[in-house]
Every structure is written in C-alpha cells, then in structure tokens.
Amino acid sequence: MSRRMKRDRWWRAPQSEPTDRGAAGSLERPPASMAEPGIAPNDPLLAYFSSAHSTVDLDTLDLDSPALEALRAEGTRLVVPLVSQGELIGLLRLGPRRSEQDYSHDDRKLLDDLAAHAAPAVRVAQLVRQQQAEIRDRERIEQELKVAQLIQQQFLPRELPDLPGWHVAAYYRPARAVGGDFYDFIELPDGKVGIVVGDVTDKGVPAALVMATTHTVLRGEALRLVAPGEVLKRANELLLDEMPPNMFVTCLYAVLDPTAGRLRFANAGHNLPNLRSEDGVTELRAAGMPLGLLPDMDYEEHEATLRPGDSLLLHSDGLAEAHSPDGEMFGFPRLAKLCGERDGGEALIDLLLAELASFTGQDWEQEDDITLVTLQRRAGVAVAEPVAEAATVTAAVADRVLDEFEVPSEIGAERAPAERVARAVAPLDLPASRMEQLKTAVAETIMNAVEHGNSGRPELPVAIRVTASETDLEVAITDQGGDRPIAESVDPDLEAKLTGEQGPRGWGLFLIRNMVDDLRISSDRLHHTVHLVMHLHDGNARRKVADDSE
Amino acid sequence: MTANEPKVAVRRRGDVAVLDIVGDIDRTADAPLQQAYDQAVTDGGQAVLLNFGEVGYINSTGIAVIVSLLARARKERRVISAYGLTEHYRHIFSITRLSDFIGIYQDEDTAMGSAGANGAPAARGGAQ
Numbered sequence: 001m002s003r004r005m006k007r008d009r010w011w012r013a014p015q016s017e018p019t020d021r022g023a024a025g026s027l028e029r030p031p032a033s034m035a036e037p038g039i040a041p042n043d044p045l046l047a048y049f050s051s052a053h054s055t056v057d058l059d060t061l062d063l064d065s066p067a068l069e070a071l072r073a074e075g076t077r078l079v080v081p082l083v084s085q086g087e088l089i090g091l092l093r094l095g096p097r098r099s100e101q102d103y104s105h106d107d108r109k110l111l112d113d114l115a116a117h118a119a120p121a122v123r124v125a126q127l128v129r130q131q132q133a134e135i136r137d138r139e140r141i142e143q144e145l146k147v148a149q150l151i152q153q154q155f156l157p158r159e160l161p162d163l164p165g166w167h168v169a170a171y172y173r174p175a176r177a178v179g180g181d182f183y184d185f186i187e188l189p190d191g192k193v194g195i196v197v198g199d200v201t202d203k204g205v206p207a208a209l210v211m212a213t214t215h216t217v218l219r220g221e222a223l224r225l226v227a228p229g230e231v232l233k234r235a236n237e238l239l240l241d242e243m244p245p246n247m248f249v250t251c252l253y254a255v256l257d258p259t260a261g262r263l264r265f266a267n268a269g270h271n272l273p274n275l276r277s278e279d280g281v282t283e284l285r286a287a288g289m290p291l292g293l294l295p296d297m298d299y300e301e302h303e304a305t306l307r308p309g310d311s312l313l314l315h316s317d318g319l320a321e322a323h324s325p326d327g328e329m330f331g332f333p334r335l336a337k338l339c340g341e342r343d344g345g346e347a348l349i350d351l352l353l354a355e356l357a358s359f360t361g362q363d364w365e366q367e368d369d370i371t372l373v374t375l376q377r378r379a380g381v382a383v384a385e386p387v388a389e390a391a392t393v394t395a396a397v398a399d400r401v402l403d404e405f406e407v408p409s410e411i412g413a414e415r416a417p418a419e420r421v422a423r424a425v426a427p428l429d430l431p432a433s434r435m436e437q438l439k440t441a442v443a444e445t446i447m448n449a450v451e452h453g454n455s456g457r458p459e460l461p462v463a464i465r466v467t468a469s470e471t472d473l474e475v476a477i478t479d480q481g482g483d484r485p486i487a488e489s490v491d492p493d494l495e496a497k498l499t500g501e502q503g504p505r506g507w508g509l510f511l512i513r514n515m516v517d518d519l520r521i522s523s524d525r526l527h528h529t530v531h532l533v534m535h536l537h538d539g540n541a542r543r544k545v546a547d548d549s550e
Numbered sequence: 551m552t553a554n555e556p557k558v559a560v561r562r563r564g565d566v567a568v569l570d571i572v573g574d575i576d577r578t579a580d581a582p583l584q585q586a587y588d589q590a591v592t593d594g595g596q597a598v599l600l601n602f603g604e605v606g607y608i609n610s611t612g613i614a615v616i617v618s619l620l621a622r623a624r625k626e627r628r629v630i631s632a633y634g635l636t637e638h639y640r641h642i643f644s645i646t647r648l649s650d651f652i653g654i655y656q657d658e659d660t661a662m663g664s665a666g667a668n669g670a671p672a673a674r675g676g677a678q
Contacts, residue, residue, distance in 0.1 A: 412554070412577060415607060436638035444610055494647045497617050498624055504617040507610035507646065514645050 039067040049081040050088040055108045055115070056081065078103060080115045084123035092118070144205050148178040151208035155215045161185045161193050163258045165308075169345045171353070171372040173318070180207030180249070181316045181369035182215055186222045191258065194222040194231075197314040197373055198251035198270060206244060213242050214249050214291065228253045228266035229288075229301035236268065236291045236299075243292035250290045252314060261306040261377055266299040271320060271332070274339040277310040281340045283332075284312075285399070287522055287529065298522050300531065302399050303469050309379035311344025318370030319352060325361050344376035399467040399474070402427075406461040407446070409454040409479075417464055418443035421475055424466045428473060428536060438475070438534060441515035444508045445477045445530050453479025453528055468536070475532045482526040554578055556605070558586035560593070563662060567595030572604040575612030583619055591626070598623060599661055600652075603634030613646055620651055629653070633661045 039046050045065040049056065056079045058072055071079070071093070080092035092115060097103060152174065160168045170183060180200025188194050196218055200207040214235070221234045231253055239249065252273060254265035265273070269290035272283040288299035306312060315335070322330045338355055342348040349372050356370075403424035407417045418439045425438065446462055454460035463478040492510050496502040513519055518533035556573025567590030569583070590598055602608075608616075623630045631653035635643060643649040655661035 414609070415574075433638060433641070436636075437641075440609075440638070440642070447609065447611075492646070494617065494651070498621045498651070500621070504614040504621070505611065507613045510646075511610050511613075511642065 043067045045071075046088065049079065049091065050083065050086075052081050052083075055079070055111045057103075078108075078111070080111045082115055082119040082122055084119040087123075089119060089126060090122050145176070145178055148203075148205045148208040149174060151205070151212055152178060152180075152182070155182060155184075155212050157183070157185055161187070163193065163256075165378050166258055167345050167374075167376040167378060169349055169372075169374045169376075171349045171370070173366065173370045175203070175318065175366045175368050175370075177203045178208065179203050179318070179369035180211045181318065181371040182211045183314070183371050183373050184215060184218065186219055188222065188226070188255065193256050193258065194228075195254045195256060195314065195373065195375070196222075196251060197273075197316060197371060198249055198268075199316045199369070199371075200247065200249050202247050206247065210239075210243065210247055210249065210292075214239060214251065218251070218253065222253070222255075226255065227301060228255055228264055229286075229299040232266045232268045232288060232291065232299040233297060236289075236293075236297050237295065239292040240295055248290040248292045254314075256375065261308075261310075262303060263306060263312070263375075264301060264303045266301045268297075268299060271315055271317065273315070274313045274336050275304055275306070275310065276312070276339050276344065277307065281336045283336070289524055298520065300520070300522060303471065304399070305470060306375070306377045308377050309343070311339075311348070311374055311376035313339050313344070313348065314371075314373040314375075316369060316371040318366065318368040319356060319372065322356055322360055322364070322367060324359050325363070330356060330359055344374045348374055399469045402466040402468055404463075404465045406463045408458045409450040409456055409460050409462060410458055411447075411450055411456050414443040414446040414450070417446055417462075421464065421466055425468070425473060428468060430473075430534070430536075434534065437515040438473075438532070441512045441532050442475055442477070444512045444515075445475075445532060448508050449477055449479035449481075449528075449530070453481035455481070471536055473534045473536055476529050477532070478527050478529040480526060481528055482523050555582055558582045560586050560589045562593060562595065563599075563658075565594075565596040566599050566662065567591075567593060567597070568599045568601055568658070570601045570604070574607040574609075575602075575605055575615060576607070576609045577611040577615075579612055580615045580618070583615060584622075587619060587622070591628070595628075597629040597631065599658070600630065600632040601634050601658065602632055602639065605634070605639075608639055608642070613642070613648070616648065616652075620648070624651070631655060631661050631664075633657050 043065050044063050045061075045067045048061070048063060048065075058068065058076060058079060061068055075095045076093045077096050078094040080094070081088055082090040082092065092111065094103075094111075097107075156172060157170075160170055168185075172181065172183065174181070180198075180202060182196070182198050182200075184194075184196040186194035186196070196215075198211070198214060198218075200210045200214065202210075217235045217238045218231065221231045221238075225231050225234060232251065235251075243249075249268070250270040251268045252265065252270040253268075254263050254273075256263050263284075265284060265286055266288060267286040268288045272285055275282050275284055284302065284304050286300040286302045289297045313335075320330055320332050320335050324330075334355075335352070338352055339348065342351050352372060403420065405417070405420065407413070421442045422435055422439050425435075430438065442464075446464070449462040450456060454462065460480045463476075465476045465478075467474050467476070490502070490506060492506045493502055497504050512530075512532065516532045517535045518531075520531040520533070522529045522531065554574065555578035556571050556575060558572075559570045561568050561570065569586045569590065571579075571583070573579070575583075587598065620630055630651075632643075633655040634657070635654060640649070640654060643652065643654060653661070653664065655664065
C-alpha cells in the first residue's frame, strides 16, 4: 500500500508526532483528534463521516464545513472513516496519488476493505490504552491512600493514657478515602493530660499532611502553654501560614485534671463533646473558629467537672453525619440520647457502632472517618482531696444555662433584658452591689450591640445567654455585626471631655470593663459576642483578708 | 418630650437651685436637664444641686448628659453638687471621676450644710 499511496496516515491520538515521509507540501500536520479545532464537534463533516460507509472523495462534497476547507487546503483528497460499532473512531487521510492520476475504483475498494479491518483493531487498541490509563490512575489512588493511611496511623496514639480512677477508650475507623481525623493524648505537668480530637477538611494525602502538622503544632504548644484557649489560639496562628487553600482543621482541646475531675476545654469549631452525668447528657459548648482560617482568633475556654460515674464522649463527624439509605442523617440528638444509655467506655462505643450499622444498612460505604474517644470517671473511687469540695457545689457540672433569649434591636430598651438577666442569676445569690454591676454591664453591652453591632435595625436580634460554672458566671451577648470590626475604644478622660477635647459620650465600654471581672470579645464572620464574666467566689474579698493579715 | 424622659422640677433654696429629677437618666434626659438648668440660671441660682433620690437608672448616655451639664456649669463658673445617689451610682460617679468635679452628699440638708460663704455647696476638688 505504501508503494501506491505514500501519504496515507493513521488518524492518531493526540500525542502523535508527524511522521510524514511523503512529498512535501501536502499533509504538514495530522488532524490530532476529533475534538481539536480541525473538526469541531458541531461541524457537519463529522456527522457525514460517521454515517459514511465507504471512502469519501472530498472533491465531491458540498458542505458548509470549516473542517472540510481545512482538509482540502492541506491537500487531502480521500478520507476513509474508521467506524466501529457506529462510532467514528478515526480517519485515514490520503493526499493525491504520486502518479497524479485519480484514485481508481480498485483503490477505493482496497481502502474500504482496509478500513473494515482496521476500525475494530484500532478500537481495541484504544480500549486497551484507556484501560491501562485507568489502571494506572487506580494504582496511583491506592498508593496515595496507603500513604495517607500510613501518615495518619503514624500520628495516632499507640496506647491510651493510664489514669488512676479513670477509664479511657478510643476508636478510630478511617473511611476508604481516608479523611483527616485525629486524636491525641498529651501528658502534661502536674499529672494533667491534654486531650485532642480533630478533623481536617478534605481527604487523602493533603489532609493527612495537614493533620500531621496540626498534631505536631498542638503537641508543641500544649506543653508550652497550659490554657486550652491559648493553645488553640497559638496553633491557629502557626497553622495559618501552613494551610493549603480551602482547607482548615476543626479541633477540640481539653485539659483534664484527673484528681479533681476538672476538665478545661476550648473548641475550634469541632463537634461538641457529650457529658453524661446524673443530670442527663449535656453538650460542652465553647465558641471558636476552626484552625487555619482567619488570623487573630480567640477561643472561649470553659470548665466542666466530671464526678465519679460521669463520662465524656468526644467525637468526629463520621458518626453524627452518617446518612441512612433514605438520606436521613444520624444526627447529634440521636448521639446524645445514646450517650445516656451506657456508662461510657467500650460499652458506649459498641452501642454507637451497632446503632450506626443498623441506621446505615449493610450496603453503606462509610462517608468519613469515625473517631470516638471516651473518658469515664470510675464510680466509687475515692480520690485524694477535692472531691468533697466538688460535691458541695450545687449541681454545677458543666456550664449550666440559666437563661437564653433574644431581644430586637430597639434603642433605649436595654433595661428590661438586663433585669431579666438579674432574675436568671438570682439563684447564685450575688451580693447586691455585684448584682447592680452586672445589670449595668449587661445593659451597656446590649446598648452597644443594638446601636453599633446591629446598627439599630430592629429586625436584627441581640442574643443573650446566661451560664454559670462552679467558678464563674458568664453573660454572652451576641450581635449580628461580625462583618464590621469593633471600633477601638478610647479611654474616656473626664477632664478632656469637660474642656471639649473629647466628646461627652464614650463611656459604655469603660463602664462594662469596670463592672465585671473579665470581658472577652469573640467574632466570626457574622457575629460579635461579648462575654461578661464574674467570678462567683469573690477574689477581691479574699485578697482584702490577706492584706489585712499582713 | 418623649414618653419616658425624666421630669425635672426646679426649686430655689437660698442661692442654690435644686433640680429634683424623677425618672431614668439616659439619652432622653438631655433636653429636660438642660432646660431645668436654663431655668435655674435665669432664676439667679448661683449653684446647682441635683437630686437623684428618684432616679432609678443611669446609663452611659446618661453619664454623657451629666458630663455635658457639668462642662457647661464649669464654663459659667457655677458649682454642681448632687445627693440621693444609690451606692452603685456613687461607685460609677467615682470610677468616671465625676465625683471629683461634683460634690456628692448623702442628703439635701448635708449638701446645704456644706454650703460655703456664698451659699453654694462646696464641691470637692475640681472646682477651682
């Protein structure tokens, strides 16, 4: 064939190099693929070739086709469509005969026969190549999964901490694609232990690498800083530079004092842990943004006490966000309810997994990693001192919510909600002066929220949440102005105000600061929350006694 | 006049104009207090004594209203004193340093008894 038709050429896959050995001037470049500009997908020529049953003489065609003109311009005379099972899979293109005679009937017949044989062979070759590429992809993915798993396993604790009077259990099951779950126990000074449960968004190797970095950063900071809120704040700053785009880490970090049963915790957007006690199952709440998203984040810190017999479950999304075949989510309420049905430990983990299995059904492919960590304070174990003290504090286990409500943004209506807060905290028996200070602080904070945070727009609510722990009373007041920074406050100076150097206003924040023991502001994209904290055991009184005795 | 604004009555006791305030001192208090002060000055009061005995609530805007009143009085070299503040608001007057410029007394008689030679209650500090 090459003797007679030197410029024949297989239609090739895109990687083909021109191997034109024929005379110059005709086919400079092979049409790389149907998808290439040479033949646009909507070019009528494509449809013509697809339905052609034999060799096509381009001179005889009358089509409004840019591809046809291009082929003619390149010197192509004949085109032999290669069609396999009704699909156009390639073209055989021929220039003019060397003898400059027209192609004969026999030539065309030969070409048609050739096409009939070549088309299935080309199709098979294409399929084989495609399959090989798929196998390579699959192997690469499997390899990546292995690497991700390896990284992840490397950073999961090899053994659980041995805490006298406590039972610790953990369960981890990666999803096939390996998410970025992790947990860790960090031995701290004074016999305390740091507990981490986290989840990196995304899956596979990138998630595993971020998880490894987070693990390392948290370990470093936990040993250096003690307060969980500070640890997360610092970790956030360090991770911010390392984090690939569109990734972040949710993480709960708690420090347990096993002797007293005290758990101080902060949360970077992770699922809330469930505390099971005599009073039922409560969620331990602490506000904070995920790590690695935004700079200068603050993390609320709270404290809960686990009494003998109490247990705590820390968990990742994999369980609560699993779906049933009908698309229903397992959900946090169901999880909380189940926590109430077992004392904790492996019994609770087994129950949760059994419930999950019956909820999702047999054909479920696990959607995300599942991590479960339980801490259980053994009942009836006498531990050194502070238990007696803890028992005398009335029912203060986790932060108790004393009241939670919203008010519309109405200027000049701050007194009623302040009075409501006062009624909510009445059981705490604050001294009268402290109560007055709290009312002023709450009223002023609501005024700021209404006028500045919500710009006086009545439809925007101000949310007020009153909680108490053993040691602190906290009123959290949230507005909807998270998209605007809080204005820097200038300390009011009365003399400057009297001479007119400062305006007469600007007392709000100053008053608030002077009325409470601690004032913190946390923000996310939508909200500012001002946390007013009053210590319930008056530190000042104690300090006074100490001064007097000197 | 808005519904909730405090009522301020002015009465003379010697050279002192006593402003009896009834209601909350917040943003609505500015006009009634300034008007009462105008009246006190027109009546020839040398000093102004604020009676907070019937005031249940003062907020930061109310503090600003009092600061404006005090600034005006100081410009006019008039002394302002006060009585009837609850312990909480005495504390607030203290931390804002208002009590450095406004004499704070337990009751009206004590305030009047502290009156100087010109009949004005003595202000502690500030009033040079």
